[in-house]
Amino acid sequence: VENVRLLDRLSSRKAALGTLYLTATHVIFVENGSETRKETWVLHSQISSIEKQATTATGCPLLIRCKNFQVIQLVIPQERDCHDVYISLIRLTRPVKYEELYCFSFNPKLDKEEREQGWKLVDLKEEYNRMGIPNNHWQISDVNRDYGVCDSYPTEVYVPKSATAHIIVGSSKFRSRRRFPALSYYCKDNNASICRSSQPLSGFSARCLEDEQMLQAIRKANPESDFIYVVDTRPKLNAMANRAAGKGYENEDNYSNIKFQFIGIENIHVMRNSLQKMLEVCELKSPSMSDFLWGLENSGWLKHIKAIMDAGIFIAKAVAEEGVSVLVHCSDGWDRTAQVCSVASLLLDPYYRTMKGFMVLIEKDWVSFGHKFNHRYGNLDGDPKEISPVMDQFIECVWQLMQQFPCAFEFNERFLIHIQHHIYSCQFGNFLCNSQKERRELKIQERTYSLWAHLWKNRADYLNPLYRSAHSQTQGTLSPQMAPCNFLYKFWSGMYNRFEKGLHPRQSVTDYLMAVKEETQQLEEELEVLGERLANLQKSQLNDNKVKSKQQDRSRQLGLSMSNNSLANTPQEYSSDLKSFPSRSPSQGDEEDSALILTQDNLKSSDPDLSANSDQESGVEDLSCRSSSAGGCLPSEDSGKDSDEAVFLAV
Amino acid sequence: MLRSGQPLTGPNRKRCREDEALLATVLDEGERGFVIDTRSAQAANQARMTGGGTEPKSSYPRWRRLHRPLERGRPLQESFAKLVEACNDASLGMDRWLSRLESCRWLSHVQAALSTACLAAQEEASVLVHGAEGTDTTLLVTALAQVILDPSCRTLEGFQGLLEREWIEAGHPFHLRCARSAYSHARLKQEAPLFLLFLDCVWQLSRQFPFSLEFGEQLLLTLFDNAYASAYGTFLCNSERERRVRENTHSLWAWLSQPGEKKKYLNPLYTRNALVIWPSVEPQSLQLWQGLFFRWIRSARYLDEAWAEIQRLVEGD
Numbered sequence: 001v002e003n004v005r006l007l008d009r010l011s012s013r014k015a016a017l018g019t020l021y022l023t024a025t026h027v028i029f030v031e032n033g034s035e036t037r038k039e040t041w042v043l044h045s046q047i048s049s050i051e052k053q054a055t056t057a058t059g060c061p062l063l064i065r066c067k068n069f070q071v072i073q074l075v076i077p078q079e080r081d082c083h084d085v086y087i088s089l090i091r092l093t094r095p096v097k098y099e100e101l102y103c104f105s106f107n108p109k110l111d112k113e114e115r116e117q118g119w120k121l122v123d124l125k126e127e128y129n130r131m132g133i134p135n136n137h138w139q140i141s142d143v144n145r146d147y148g149v150c151d152s153y154p155t156e157v158y159v160p161k162s163a164t165a166h167i168i169v170g171s172s173k174f175r176s177r178r179r180f181p182a183l184s185y186y187c188k189d190n191n192a193s194i195c196r197s198s199q200p201l202s203g204f205s206a207r208c209l210e211d212e213q214m215l216q217a218i219r220k221a222n223p224e225s226d227f228i229y230v231v232d233t234r235p236k237l238n239a240m241a242n243r244a245a246g247k248g249y250e251n252e253d254n255y256s257n258i259k260f261q262f263i264g265i266e267n268i269h270v271m272r273n274s275l276q277k278m279l280e281v282c283e284l285k286s287p288s289m290s291d292f293l294w295g296l297e298n299s300g301w302l303k304h305i306k307a308i309m310d311a312g313i314f315i316a317k318a319v320a321e322e323g324v325s326v327l328v329h330c331s332d333g334w335d336r337t338a339q340v341c342s343v344a345s346l347l348l349d350p351y352y353r354t355m356k357g358f359m360v361l362i363e364k365d366w367v368s369f370g371h372k373f374n375h376r377y378g379n380l381d382g383d384p385k386e387i388s389p390v391m392d393q394f395i396e397c398v399w400q401l402m403q404q405f406p407c408a409f410e411f412n413e414r415f416l417i418h419i420q421h422h423i424y425s426c427q428f429g430n431f432l433c434n435s436q437k438e439r440r441e442l443k444i445q446e447r448t449y450s451l452w453a454h455l456w457k458n459r460a461d462y463l464n465p466l467y468r469s470a471h472s473q474t475q476g477t478l479s480p481q482m483a484p485c486n487f488l489y490k491f492w493s494g495m496y497n498r499f500e501k502g503l504h505p506r507q508s509v510t511d512y513l514m515a516v517k518e519e520t521q522q523l524e525e526e527l528e529v530l531g532e533r534l535a536n537l538q539k540s541q542l543n544d545n546k547v548k549s550k551q552q553d554r555s556r557q558l559g560l561s562m563s564n565n566s567l568a569n570t571p572q573e574y575s576s577d578l579k580s581f582p583s584r585s586p587s588q589g590d591e592e593d594s595a596l597i598l599t600q601d602n603l604k605s606s607d608p609d610l611s612a613n614s615d616q617e618s619g620v621e622d623l624s625c626r627s628s629s630a631g632g633c634l635p636s637e638d639s640g641k642d643s644d645e646a647v648f649l650a651v
Numbered sequence: 652m653l654r655s656g657q658p659l660t661g662p663n664r665k666r667c668r669e670d671e672a673l674l675a676t677v678l679d680e681g682e683r684g685f686v687i688d689t690r691s692a693q694a695a696n697q698a699r700m701t702g703g704g705t706e707p708k709s710s711y712p713r714w715r716r717l718h719r720p721l722e723r724g725r726p727l728q729e730s731f732a733k734l735v736e737a738c739n740d741a742s743l744g745m746d747r748w749l750s751r752l753e754s755c756r757w758l759s760h761v762q763a764a765l766s767t768a769c770l771a772a773q774e775e776a777s778v779l780v781h782g783a784e785g786t787d788t789t790l791l792v793t794a795l796a797q798v799i800l801d802p803s804c805r806t807l808e809g810f811q812g813l814l815e816r817e818w819i820e821a822g823h824p825f826h827l828r829c830a831r832s833a834y835s836h837a838r839l840k841q842e843a844p845l846f847l848l849f850l851d852c853v854w855q856l857s858r859q860f861p862f863s864l865e866f867g868e869q870l871l872l873t874l875f876d877n878a879y880a881s882a883y884g885t886f887l888c889n890s891e892r893e894r895r896v897r898e899n900t901h902s903l904w905a906w907l908s909q910p911g912e913k914k915k916y917l918n919p920l921y922t923r924n925a926l927v928i929w930p931s932v933e934p935q936s937l938q939l940w941q942g943l944f945f946r947w948i949r950s951a952r953y954l955d956e957a958w959a960e961i962q963r964l965v966e967g968d
Contacts, residue, residue, distance in 0.1 A: 292934030297749035406957035
């Protein structure tokens with residue numbers, strides 16, 4: 001459709017005119033204008049809702065909201081065209097078969113072996129070995145080898161040595177969805193462990209010998225401790241209500257040597273609504289501070305994030321400080337349980353704070369343990385009540401931790417944002433379906449590509465320059481301040497206002513420091529080379545060789561970071577109510593902008609959009625966490641279609 | 652950019668030819684200027700009853716007046732005290748923290764101050780800024796506008812010069828304004844944290860433009876401390892006239908500029924940025940200044956380590 005306008009959300013005066021395309025996988029808007037062929041690409045899987053608004057004199061507005069929080073406002077001249085686009089998008093964004101998804105047609109031009117290697121990058125068996133299992137207390141069990149015991153669990157589960165197949169099967173019959181207690185994390189220093197399950201089918205008075213034996217087995221696997229914690233991550237009221245439905249929670253009287261604890265995290269429906277309310281705040285046009293703070297509090301979002309974090313902290317403390325094992329569950333053990341176990345693991349084990357380790361963590365606690373990606377993130381058209389931002393919340397917890405501990409993570413904010421992006425994108429096969437069983441049936445690994453391989457290949461973009469493996473902050477357990485600490489939880493504008501360039505400064509501290517780091521390294525290498533040459537020269541009387549200097553590239557690269565300072569920093573509208581103020585044009589010089597375009601080519605990036613984003617925190621946390629918005633152009637796309645480099649000119 | 656006190660128009664609409672002439676000389680042929688009055692239109696009009704007022708259009712035809720009310724005096728001090736109280740309230744749950752923060756209004760004041768400063772800076776015309784006395788919100792606006800506009804005000808030395816000019820010499824009554832700070836129950840009539848508000852705004856700028864200020868948070872914290880209680884004479888008294896102590900005290904600037912000390916206050920990321928830095932004043936872009944308000948409540952250890960790491964990287968240790 002031609003002559004479509006793409007409106008800028010913050011400044012309704014700025015609208016780009018161009019052509020709208022719909023393909024089998026994307027919505028594409030190509031801006032008119034010879035020099036700056038700015039393209040905005042949006043995957044259908046990313047689209048969460050399409051709103052056709054009332055036709056005005058200027059045309060028919062269409063609002064597209066995305067799961068990665070991009071909001072696109074289009075104005076289509078003809079009502080009939082608008083309607084056609086609307087109907088098509090409705091169909092395109094509600095796939096019914098997996099085969100319709102992008103991952104089955106996406107072609108990064110890798111051969112079969114590379115594809116296989118990509119899938120092998122993360123190996124869970126290796127991970128449990130790293131933890132020290134199997135050992136005297138823990139073993140691997142194949143009781144679920146054909147998914148016969150629990151179809152949402154993996155084929156290989158780790159259980160206490162004293163848990164026989166009989167006990168496991170018996171326990172599984174007493175757990176919701178058959179999700180029996182299994183190992184999530186083992187601490188070899190003190191034998192304490194984190195196990196996870198779903199709620200017991202205890203009702204008001206039912207008991208199950210095997211389930212009680214299972215918990216005992218977990219306790220016995222930690223000889224130094226004479227009890228285990230059982231943590232129910234639901235609010236007490238909800239758990240009690242479940243009893244009426246024949247489910248519920250563990251009775252301390254029936255299970256010997258357990259200490260039971262509720263940690264009230266709300267359910268998926270509350271979280272879905274919370275996000276919705278927060279996004280409404282984000283969509284307000286120039287809200288007052290008051291509107292913003294009230295709206296944010298009303299949504300409850302940060303309160304929920306804190307609840308998840310507090311649960312993780314409790315469990316990490318139990319394991320690290322008390323040396324006591326913990327069994328965690330919620331209702332079905334695939335949402336809150338996953339969040340809380342992975343936060344706890346992150347706090348406990350520095351390995352999970354490395355890039356590779358983080359991928360492993362997600363594979364372990366989310367992918368293998370049957371988190372319902374399809375239902376939660378809407379790969380296919382399904383029940384809207386199943387949709388919930390569960391992984392988004394976990395990813396935000398990680399970001400909040402990064403703000404408090406800027407040196408502790410090997411990866412940066414951009415890494416988290418890209419992962420969140422791909423939870424919804426269906427470009428790779430990792431986050432499809434609802435269980436390992438379903439993925440194997442669909443032969444995902446033979447037919448799609450692994451996100452981890454893609455991210456790993458581009459890992460230079462995802463590094464945190466402040467991370468040093470030998471640094472005190474990166475060692476051992478992280479102990480976030482528990483109270484008072486409300487203020488420590490910040491609104492993540494890099495994620496929820498990701499695409500609003502006016503909101504974020506363009507100076508990326510992370511990118512700058514990475515460039516500095518790289519230059520220092522190159523200089524050090526050069527120093528070494530020169531040192532050797534000097535030694536050689538001193539030995540023999542050879543002529544000076546010209547040392548190939550990478551000076552050019554380095555200073556250009558650094559020059560890039562420097563000139564980021566001089567990036568077109570347009571004043572926002574400070575006086576929207578006083579129209580007769582002479583309008584100010586971005587006076588920061590087009591020369592700088594075009595110079596920027598040239599030097600940007602030097603910086604390779606998996607994400608073509610290099611508009612440096614959120615400068616989040618207090619004058620310090622800024623440093624580690626830079627995001628860059630993917631401006632609709634996906635990291636793995638042909639970088640010729642990169643959209644946002646041209647934005648600098650367009651502004 | 653000019654600053655002054657309010658014109659003493661009074662209830663009888665007095666005129667002053669000299670004042671009109673002075674302002675006329677500022678403008679070029681055919682040029683127009685703007686008066687940014689930091690009081691609401693209502694307050695400015697009411698001021699006439701006590702001898703003050705605004706510039707009447709008829710007498711100052713080439714000056715267009717804009718009102719951007721900024722909080723000052725008792726309400727601003729209350730805002731500060733409430734905020735400090737909220738920050739220290741350990742019983743406050745996450746479900747009420749944000750609304751409590753909002754009810755203090757401090758961040759709204761930060762937003763308003765930055766907005767007004769940007770407005771003053773944005774004009775490609777001459778601007779006259781005044782409130783009532785010209786010693787509080789006026790200085791807040793003109794000083795901030797210069798940090799935004801002028802790269803030389805963003806160097807350590809330049810910033811010191813700015814403070815000397817726009818706050819100290821300009822006659823901000825430090826002695827009255829920075830008497831007891833937020834914990835005191837005595838609500839002194841003249842006490843108001845304008846200078847702190849200024850420092851908070853500068854901190855917001857440093858967050859949004861991490862490369863553009865030669866100094867870091869530590870300098871701002873030190874200035875805050877010294878405005879209230881100091882071993883140095885720099886922030887003493889209320890005006891130049893009173894400040895004859897200069898001969899009998901040491902200067903804070905002299906101390907800060909010693910090489911050993913200076914290093915603590917420099918920003919390792921600083922690169923001179925010749926351009927204007929326009930901050931975003933959207934709520935998402937402004938944050939509570941943790942380093943100040945939670946200074947004694949939360950451990951700065953991890954953040955300090957991060958800065959040390961940055962220093963190490965930049966200096967190529």
